[in-house]
Amino acid sequence: MDKIPESAPNPLLKLDNQLCFSVYALSRLITKTYQPLLEQLDVTYPQYLVLLVLWEHNTLSVKQLGEKLLLDSGTLTPLLKRMEQRQWLSRQRDPRDERSVVVTLTDAGRGLERNAQQIPEQVAERLQMAPPELAVLRTQLQQLVTLLT
Amino acid sequence: MDKIPESAPNPLLKLDNQLCFSVYALSRLITKTYQPLLEQLDVTYPQYLVLLVLWEHNTLSVKQLGEKLLLDSGTLTPLLKRMEQRQWLSRQRDPRDERSVVVTLTDAGRGLERNAQQIPEQVAERLQMAPPELAVLRTQLQQLVTLLT
DNA sequence: TATTAATTGATTGTACACAATTAAAACTTA
DNA sequence: TAAGTTTTAATTGTGTACAATCAATTAATA
Numbered sequence A, B: 001m002d003k004i005p006e007s008a009p010n011p012l013l014k015l016d017n018q019l020c021f022s023v024y025a026l027s028r029l030i031t032k033t034y035q036p037l038l039e040q041l042d043v044t045y046p047q048y049l050v051l052l053v054l055w056e057h058n059t060l061s062v063k064q065l066g067e068k069l070l071l072d073s074g075t076l077t078p079l080l081k082r083m084e085q086r087q088w089l090s091r092q093r094d095p096r097d098e099r100s101v102v103v104t105l106t107d108a109g110r111g112l113e114r115n116a117q118q119i120p121e122q123v124a125e126r127l128q129m130a131p132p133e134l135a136v137l138r139t140q141l142q143q144l145v146t147l148l149t
Numbered sequence C: 001t002a003t004t005a006a007t008t009g010a011t012t013g014t015a016c017a018c019a020a021t022t023a024a025a026a027c028t029t030a
Numbered sequence D: 001t002a003a004g005t006t007t008t009a010a011t012t013g014t015g016t017a018c019a020a021t022c023a024a025t026t027a028a029t030a
Helices: A019-039 A045-057 A062-069 A073-085 A107-116 A119-127 A131-148 B019-039 B045-057 B062-069 B073-085 B107-116 B119-127 B131-148
Strands: A059-061 A089-094 A097-105 B059-061 B089-094 B097-105
Touching (some): A019 A119, A019 B045, A019 B131, A045 A059, A045 A073, A045 A097, A045 A107, A045 B019, A059 A062, A062 A073, A062 A097, A073 A089, A119 A131, A119 B131, A131 B119, A131 B131, B045 B059, B045 B062, B045 B073, B045 B097, B045 B107, B062 B073, B062 B097, B073 B089, B119 B131
Antiparallel strands (some): A059 A097, A089 A097, B059 B097, B089 B097
């Protein structure tokens, strides 16, 4: 009995051919790479990204933070509340515009930066890619990010 | 009054210099790019990835599915249950090894593949990157995935 | 100025993602 | 073969993500 001929499989629908899957998988693997290093700081990876931004700027509104991290308030509000509970930052309404919530790093939050100094190198070490190659890759990815933003 | 001299800022701790952030942001942006296309199939992006695998293999254990997608049962079990409720697949214990749960595509699940044919092209269109460049980028990302796996 | 429109966060609800634990079954080996 | 180990999913609990909605406030304009 002959098999009913299937339509030719679409190679574009194969998992291995998907750029999207590589990005998705890599993103989760990178988070896992950071995790043991971030355990020392007792922060999660998204919280670490918030700290990176605040170490640069110290004070930002939720809106501005969201613009930099490409995250909305539905994600940031509970995350920031957890960080506030741990005394790494404060959240308060802007008196000049009561709609806006301003996030400010505490001394403790600023102090964490010292403990984070070695993290980028330790991660780069595990990625085992030459810095120039990494830079090229990062530029390409940033182009795509800009394109889709 | 002079400012207390801060330690020189570590450029490696700047958000813009982080490969990790580009990957993280791009992954979420890609998911958002897929979302309106996947709405027609009424699936989420991770569910779409499960379908991609099953369209290739039809029947796999949860374990095998997890190996291909790099996801564990804590993620897959509830996701597969939702897909089972929608009749796209069935879940049943392997009689030869009762520890194993075998996932099989239903006719309805297989039928979805036809509706998905145009999706890769439509996404590629939005990425506006020449196919050869995309292939190079994908290869680099896959290398990193392999490295971290 | 009164009304409308736009901005900004918070809230709610759904769906991942994963660590840690549990439980059942299968395998190993003394 | 009995005891201990390994394998495999499920469960539980925490923490993102994000769409949709709501509420408060500000800005714009008729």
